[in-house]
Amino acid sequence: MADTVSYRPKAGEIPTQPGVYRFKDATGRVLYVGKAKNLRARLSNYFAPLRSLHERTRRMVLSAAGVEWTVVATDIESLQLEYTWIKEFDPPFNVKFRDDKTYPFMAVTLGDEAPRVMVTRNHRIKGAKYFGPYPKIWAVRDTIDLMIKAFPIRTCSDSSYKHAMQTGRPCFPGQIGRCGGPCSGKVTIEEHRRVVDDFVAFMAGGDKRFVTQATKNMKAAAERQDYEAAAKYRDQLQALEAVLAKSAVVLRDKVDADLFGIEHDELAASVQQFIVRGGRIRGERSWTVDKEIDIDTGELVDTILLQAYENEVPPKEIIVPALPDDTDELEAWLGGRRGRGQVHLRTAQRGEKAALMSTATMNAKNNLMLYKTRRSSDFVARSQALTDIQEALGMTDAPLRMECYDVSHLQGTNIVASMVVFEDGLARKDQYRRFSIADSTDDTESIYQVITRRLAYLKTDESPEAVAAEAKAALEAQTQVFAEGEGPVEPERKKKFAYPPNLLIVDGGQPQVNAAARALEESGVQGIFLAGIAKRLEEIWLPDSDYPVILPRGSEALFMIQRIRDEAHRFAITHQRSRRKRDITSVLTEVPGLGPSRVRELLRHFGSVAELKKADLEAISEVKGIGPVLAEQIRTTLHR
Structure with a gap:
């Protein structure tokens, strides 16, 4: 095998500026796209002796027939150009997203004269405000049914709205109390717009001021014996509380963040995204990623965030399992997507965020297992x-x-x-x-x-x-x-x-x-x-x-x-652990005063009877619940 590939550029040809590079095969097909803060330093890793390269990297380098690069002014530009080229050329050695699910969203069409709330999978409605994604269609519909009790906004189609406004007759949903727009004849366009703004404000952050205001209005109406109005406010309050109850409280109030749990092996990765608004989970999404070249968690985070926020507005805080090398550039790119304020990438070290990350990672692990199981059950595959x-x-x-x-x-x-x-x-x-x-x-x-x-x-x-x-x-x-x-x-x-x-x-x-x-x-x-x-x-x-x-x-x-x-x-690990537990349990049950809980502590501390036999009295006494006298009995029993 040759020491390196024949198309290796000559010394000094590769610039030291930031840029993006492309490996191509003999037909001109782009095989891999990458970015670098220093092109010469990064590409020199690919042209190291072939025997020293990782097997998957070596296969990519040997499949290519040449490499090209483009110098850019800043690291942020290299990040943007890399993603643009990946979307354009679909290189086989880059990460592949396999998100076969189209999630339902709740959308409020703020660009309309009289905005409506609707369920949609189309994420490109001009001027619309989206909430979700939701795991199922029925979950979106249930939330809308509750919300329009508290904030009666338009739900009818555009054709129904247009016909109602032209004829002066309420739309059919308005006649049965399912539409609160101007087409129902109950509110003006300006009044409806104010209700829509409240609807969006509540969904965006679960603003509890609406709950407080509905409670005050209900009590005031009851005091003046306007029981019909009190019942109306009571229904609004119950609807608001039901919506809040449907979204679990996971972080402090007013915390807006997206959290990504990632589980990956040599070939694939599973991603679980929790969308937290106002301290509550307002949406979730999961997808899988195919890996061709071996990359670590930080590089996966880089690619996943670029994919996740291609058409989304990121929150102020994004919690990830590991920070990528280009964290500053990625934060700047996300800040540009947000359009207002900075975006901070953080890892969860302790507390409620770490607990939520643990839940997300567990979900990602289960999703990866399910992905493999479904793939294995495919007859053609x-x-x-x-x-x-x-x-x-x-x-x-x-x-x-x-x-x-x-x-x-x-x-x-x-x-x-x-x-x-x-x-x-x-x-x-x-x-x-x-x-x-x-x-x-x-x-x-x-x-x-x-x-x-x-x-x-x-x-x-x-x-x-x-x-x-x-x-x-x-x-x-x-x-x-x-x-x-x-x-x-x-x-x-x-x-x-x-x-x-x-x-x-x-x-x-x-x-x-x-x-x-x-x-x-x-x-x-x-x-x-x-x-x-x-x-x-x-x-x-x-x-x-x-x-x-x-x-x-x-x-x-x-x-x-x-x-x-x-x-x-x-299967081997499960059997080995059961053997180990049975081994130590059967021996130690002969010791007077040694119950199941203390046996578990000894198992957790030493792992096996063989290791316990090697321990001296002082080491055995250090185990929780084991005193000097009991330690002596244990040692005597084991060496009997």
């Missing part, structure tokens, strides 16, 4: 993934049955392993298996032991072809039984653990694969393909291969292999 795996690994047949193995331990103790099974690209949890490993020197030895034990259940002639032939023979025998007029005979069923996989996957790189290959060779089982997936660069290793197989980032094949690897890891 699964079929494509199996075909791509077959071609990439050089298999004779598609891997209709895949088994993946992972090893888990705690500092060499409680060693366990997991086996998970995917058939036709879907998890078969009824066929999962767990292994306990009594003694092992390292992970490769553990993999060797587990694969050896698993293959012992297979006969030497039970290749996938043999299994298919056996199934065909059983079907023919059953057909012959029916042809002879006899009753049906239940064929003998093989145990699930005795079916061989088409593809056996281990979690790890070349050492783990070689250990599994040694076990496979010693077993004598034929017809099983073997591969390993290394987590750092997500490359696929095959036995006796000096170079890994690189599956395209974002491909269905890599996604499926990652999913089965992650499932094996989850």
Whole structure:
């Protein structure tokens, strides 16, 4: 492999000013767009020795045939130009947004003569004020129904309004009390505009002065015995309180902020946005991001905020999990989008904002899991993934049955392993298996032991072809039984653990694969393909291969292999933790005066019986609820 690419610019050609650069392939297609405060310093990272580059960055550099750059006057201009080019060229190696949801908004058409409130997914109505997004259409409608009781503004369509104003007859919604605009004949255009302003002010900040004013008016009307007016104010008050109750209080009053929770792995990221106005959550939105080149959380925040505020007005404060390197420039760009006052990017360190960030991150994590699950359940995507795996690994047949193995331990103790099974690209949890490993020197030895034990259940002639032939023979025998007029005979069923996989996957790189290959060779089982997936660069290793197989980032094949690897890891970790807990609990229950709560404290502190046995009396006494006498009893029991 060459030390670097042939199109590397000569020394001194790249300027040191801020700018934006584009990598292109031989056909002129833009592959990647990036920005830099110093173009020479940034681009020199791409032209470092190829062996030192991250695998995904190296693949992008090798796919390109040239690089171009444009110098700009300021860092803010580079930020704007980068985003413009990404939108224009749609580079395959830049972050891809996969927001397949169109959220409903509540819109107030302030640009109209008589503004109306409506539900819409169109976010480009000229002069409109938007509230939301809302998770469901019915949530917007419920809020509008409550709001027009307190602020009766127009709800009818433009055609109904025009006809009513021309004929002098109220619009139909106005006749049934559902429209409070001038077309209802109850208010003038000026009076209606004042009600609309109150409507917008309340929705923008949940202004409690309206609640206070409605309470005062209700009491005053009751005192002068105007019970009809008092009932009207009472209904308004109940409507306002109902709207406030629907939006949870999360921060202090008058706090306007957007909060972004992000959860990401090697291939994708999930974003959860909470829109907080007046201390209450007024809207939320979630979407997913596909990552081609490995980027950290700060770089993700940079890209996500540019996407989120492309057509939105940002609030004064934006809370993110990590600050990007160009925070000052991003704040300046957001301030320009806002048009009034500054925008501050902050991270949540403690208190109510940190608690809300934790909730947003948890939602993002669940959304990422749901995204992967839905993607895995797509039949077309699964079929494509199996075909791509077959071609990439050089298999004779598609891997209709895949088994993946992972090893888990705690500092060499409680060693366990997991086996998970995917058939036709879907998890078969009824066929999962767990292994306990009594003694092992390292992970490769553990993999060797587990694969050896698993293959012992297979006969030497039970290749996938043999299994298919056996199934065909059983079907023919059953057909012959029916042809002879006899009753049906239940064929003998093989145990699930005795079916061989088409593809056996281990979690790890070349050492783990070689250990599994040694076990496979010693077993004598034929017809099983073997591969390993290394987590750092997500490359696929095959036995006796000096170079890994690189599956395209974002491909269905890599996604499926990652999913089965992650499932094996989850299953192993769960078993290891339960073993550890059961181990320490069973031993310590023999100690007089040691109840479940103290056992939990010991487990939380030491992690395993092996670590507890190594501890001296002073270390055991430091655990909450454990005194010197009880510590002595624990130590005596463990060393009995």
